[in-house]
Amino acid sequence: xxxxxxxxxxxxxxxxxxxxxxxxxxxxxxxxxxxxxxxxxxxxxxxxxxxxxxxxxxxxxxxxxxxxxxxxxxxxxxxxxxxxxxxxxxxxxxxxxxxxxxxxxxxxxxxxxxxxxxxxxxxxxxxxxxxxxxxxxxxxxxxxxxxxxxxxxxxxxxxxxxxxxxxxxxxxxxxxxxxxxxxxxxxxxxxxxxxxxxxxxxxxxxxxxxxxxxxxxxxxxxxxxxxxxxxxxxxxxxxxxxxxxxxxxxxxxxxxxxxxxxxxxxxxxxxxxxxxxxxxxxxxxxxxxxxxxxxxxxxxxxxxxxxxxxxxxxxxxxxxxxxxxxxxxxxxxxxxxxxxxxxxxxxxxxxxxxxxxxxxxxxxxxxxxxxxxxxxxxxxxxxxxxxxxxxxxxxxxxxxxxxxxxxxxxxxxxxxxxxxxxxxxxxxxxxxxxxxxxxxxxxxxxxxxxxxxxxxxxxxxxxxxxxxxxxxxxxxxxxxxxxxxxxxxxxxxxxxxxxxxxxxx
Amino acid sequence: xxxxxxxxxxxxxxxxxxxxxxxxxxxxxxxxxxxxxxxxxxxxxxxxxxxxxxxxxxxxxxxxxxxxxxxxxxxxxxxxxxxxxxxxxxxxxxxxxxxxxxxxxxxxxxxxxxxxxxxxxxxxxxxxxxxxxxxxxxxxxxxxxxxxxxxxxxxxxxxxxx
Numbered sequence: 044x045x046x047x048x049x050x051x052x053x054x055x056x057x058x059x060x061x062x063x064x065x066x067x068x069x070x071x072x073x074x075x076x077x078x079x080x081x082x083x084x085x086x087x088x089x090x091x092x093x094x095x096x097x098x099x100x101x102x103x104x105x106x107x108x109x110x111x112x113x114x115x116x117x118x119x120x121x122x123x124x125x126x127x128x129x130x131x132x133x134x135x136x137x138x139x140x141x142x143x144x145x146x147x148x149x150x151x152x153x154x155x156x157x158x159x160x161x162x163x164x165x166x167x168x169x170x171x172x173x174x175x176x177x178x179x180x181x182x183x184x185x186x187x188x189x190x191x192x193x194x195x196x197x198x199x200x201x202x203x204x205x206x207x208x209x210x211x212x213x214x215x216x217x218x219x220x221x222x223x224x225x226x227x228x229x230x231x232x233x234x235x236x237x238x239x240x241x242x243x244x245x246x247x248x249x250x251x252x253x254x255x256x257x258x259x260x261x262x263x264x265x266x267x268x269x270x271x272x273x274x275x276x277x278x279x280x281x282x283x284x285x286x287x288x289x290x291x292x293x294x295x296x297x298x299x300x301x302x303x304x305x306x307x308x309x310x311x312x313x314x315x316x317x318x319x320x321x322x323x324x325x326x327x328x329x330x331x332x333x334x335x336x337x338x339x340x341x342x343x344x345x346x347x348x349x350x351x352x353x354x355x356x357x358x359x360x361x362x363x364x365x366x367x368x369x370x371x372x373x374x375x376x377x378x379x380x381x382x383x384x385x386x387x388x389x390x391x392x393x394x395x396x397x398x399x400x401x402x403x404x405x406x407x408x409x410x411x412x413x414x415x416x417x418x419x420x421x422x423x424x425x426x427x428x429x430x431x432x433x434x435x436x437x438x439x440x441x442x443x444x445x446x447x448x449x450x451x452x453x454x455x456x457x458x459x460x461x462x463x464x465x466x467x468x469x470x471x472x473x474x475x476x477x478x479x480x481x482x483x484x485x486x487x488x489x490x491x492x493x494x495x496x497x498x499x500x501x502x503x504x505x506x507x508x509x510x511x512x513x514x515x516x517x518x519x520x521x522x523x524x525x526x527x528x529x530x531x532x533x534x535x536x537x538x539x540x541x542x543x544x545x546x547x548x
Numbered sequence: 549x550x551x552x553x554x555x556x557x558x559x560x561x562x563x564x565x566x567x568x569x570x571x572x573x574x575x576x577x578x579x580x581x582x583x584x585x586x587x588x589x590x591x592x593x594x595x596x597x598x599x600x601x602x603x604x605x606x607x608x609x610x611x612x613x614x615x616x617x618x619x620x621x622x623x624x625x626x627x628x629x630x631x632x633x634x635x636x637x638x639x640x641x642x643x644x645x646x647x648x649x650x651x652x653x654x655x656x657x658x659x660x661x662x663x664x665x666x667x668x669x670x671x672x673x674x675x676x677x678x679x680x681x682x683x684x685x686x687x688x689x690x691x692x693x694x695x696x697x698x699x700x701x702x703x704x705x706x707x708x709x710x
Contacts, residue, residue, distance in 0.1 A: 440666025
């Protein structure tokens with residue numbers, strides 16, 4: 044591990060990569076503050092830039108920097124405007140915005156920055172400890188287990204989708220998998236489902252799809268509902284950034300607990316920063332008593348520190364399955380996975396052995412990224428807030444333009460732009476009906492790998508017998524089945540209990 | 549019928565077409581040596597289509613009751629009339645026009661046109677700000693993409709032959 048750390052240090056501390064971290068954090072913070080642009084959209088926009096750099100370590104460092112920056116920027120707009128740019132910072136607004144209303148915006152931003160820093164840093168330490176261990180286990184996996192593991196990952200994403208959403212999430216995942224079968228596959232040299240169109244020969248572009256699923260609907264919602272991007276009152280004045288020693292003492296245990304909890308939630312596929320932040324908020328609220336508990340929701344510093352720590356720790360945690368198993372746990376890491384594949388790097392257990400410099404450089408750059416965010420952003424907070432006053436008549440055309448550019452630069456094909464608009468309209472309609480879109484993108488990105496591993500095991504075992512002959516595969520598939528069926532079973536039990544019928548257990 | 553079930557119906561029809569292709573038409577052109585394989589190009593699509601049809605039917609028939617309060621959704625389609633739907637449609641039209649014009653009209657004209665018209669659609673009338681900002685941004689992005697990233701973007705209209 045020491046050797047790996049040294050490799051990582053030497054890679055991450057090159058001038059180019061340091062600039063990447065700093066640049067990524069700044070870009071992420073600035074764009075992340077714009078309401079409606081979450082880390083997924085920002086990373087999707089940045090991917091063409093990252094891919095054209097050609098150096099996978101630098102690209103991943105840049106994108107990771109953008110990711111942290113975006114999360115931090117999202118908290119800024121949550122606190123100042125009550126306009127969370129990302130689902131993961133919604134809980135930040137619960138107590139951050141009331142604090143800003145009370146004139147403590149500076150203090151709230153400082154607490155958010157410190158909590159994010161601690162969550163991110165502790166998360167990076169945990170990642171360093173757990174990733175190599177998990178990765179050595181994962182080396183025992185064959186293609187049959189990979190197939191089963193991806194099925195587990197996809198079912199977990201569907202299962203954590205929330206009550207009444209499981210069928211929709213499963214349908215979206217399958218739709219993503221179906222879209223991935225369009226074009227020529229690696230194992231079969233024949234075009235499938237292209238409807239005779241040459242432009243579909245190589246399948247749908249994943250950047251196009253990512254933009255269409257996230258950036259475009261958000262921009263359209265901003266157009267349709269101007270209240271979404273409305274500026275808050277009195278956000279221009281920010282002063283008094285300091286926190287007192289008593290306040291630091293109060294939030295220290297919160298930060299400690301939430302770093303751990305957030306990290307482990309982030310590791311679970313499908314859970315991610317959003318669930319971590321809400322759960323962190325709920326847990327800390329239940330741990331306090333009396334007057335302190337009543338303070339939650341009215342500007343409690345603990346209520347602000349908890350979700351902020353948890354969402355940053357979870358962001359780091361979500362890198363564990365990506366770097367060790369090659370399975371993304373969230374939409375954002377799914378986009379990162381797509382970028383890595385485009386750079387000819389296959390994340391997975393071999394990554395640590397084949398390309399240790401990438402693995403360790405990312406971890407080291409996580410520390411640097413967190414430091415940069417703390418050092419750079421604290422003094423810049425008042426200036427950063429100025430971007431919120433950019434009028435929407437300029438903001439929205441530019442967001443749309445960057446979406447179009449992102450799709451065009453990757454493929455240099457104008458048809459891609461028409462596909463983008465078409466998919467964007469579909470995605471907007473799906474959002475209206477409350478269909479989750481992240482599972483679709485995760486399914487799309489995992490689709491090729493899932494099919495390749497499935498086909499390989501079918502060929503090795505001459506049929507589906509691999510499911511029965513490999514106990515680990517069978518076990519994982521059973522877990523996947525349980526994950527899919529569990530929510531409906533629990534819903535049925537809750538209903539039975541409401542009726543006063545015995546459970547029978 | 550609620551919007552989500554209409555969508556499930558549309559997806560169901562798409563999946564049925566997909567399933568028909570996978571089950572009945574795809575294997576026709578399969579070379580004989582591949583037919584001895586345990587896995588065909590249509591195997592995985594067949595599995596997917598069955599799963600997707602079941603999931604779409606589950607939503608369509610309302611097997612899973614949603615306990616979520618519909619007002620919690622971040623944007624509500626029942627209030628569509630109150631939204632600025634015209635502006636959104638105009639911007640989508642503008643994006644299609646941009647996609648069609650990008651190559652023939654060149655990057656500089658189509659992009660600055662897109663940014664200016666986009667601002668106008670959203671209600672911006674201060675042209676003495678809008679035009680210079682759009683032009684500066686267009687040249688800036690073109691320079692970055694063409695010179696720094698080295699990706700070719702035709703700057704001027706096609707008939708100029710540049």
